[in-house]
Structure formats: structure tokens, C-alpha cells
Amino acid sequence: MNPEDLLLLVTREMPYGKYKGRLLADLPGHYLNWFAREGFPKGEIGRLLMLMQEIDHNGLKPLLEPLRKKR
Numbered sequence: 001m002n003p004e005d006l007l008l009l010v011t012r013e014m015p016y017g018k019y020k021g022r023l024l025a026d027l028p029g030h031y032l033n034w035f036a037r038e039g040f041p042k043g044e045i046g047r048l049l050m051l052m053q054e055i056d057h058n059g060l061k062p063l064l065e066p067l068r069k070k071r
Contacts, residue, residue, distance in 0.1 A: 009052055010067045015045060024048055025064050029056045
């Protein structure tokens with residue numbers, strides 16, 4: 001992970017699926033856990049979803065709040 005990835009979580013939108021258009025940082029835990037069980041997509045979006053799932057699973061979402069305020 002690089003620090004820029006955290007900023008991408010609060011600025012990048014989900015490009016497809018049920019939550020298309022929602023910020024990656026705002027995706028619900030059950031959706032992120034589904035990817036963890038079924039497999040993350042390839043490429044950048046998969047890497048970011050994996051990071052967000054890890055953050056959500058470990059209760060670290062409040063760490064993203066200061067980044068939201070910078071936008």
C-alpha cells in the first residue's frame with residue numbers, strides 16, 4: 001500500500017455493480033466481504049477494494065475522515 005491509495009479511497013467511485021457511483025470508502029462491509037470471499041477484481045480497483053475491506057474489517061474507517069475533509 002502507498003499513501004496515495006488512502007486518498008483514492010475517498011475520491012474514487014465504484015465503477016460498476018450495485019454500488020456504482022458510490023465512493024469506495026462508503027461501500028458497505030458486507031459488499032467488501034463478498035469480494036474477499038469470491039475474489040477481488042484484477043487491477044487497481046481490485047487493489048483498492050482489498051485495501052478498503054481490510055480497513056473496514058479492522059474498524060479503521062475513522063482514519064479516512066481527515067482525508068475526506070481535505071477534498
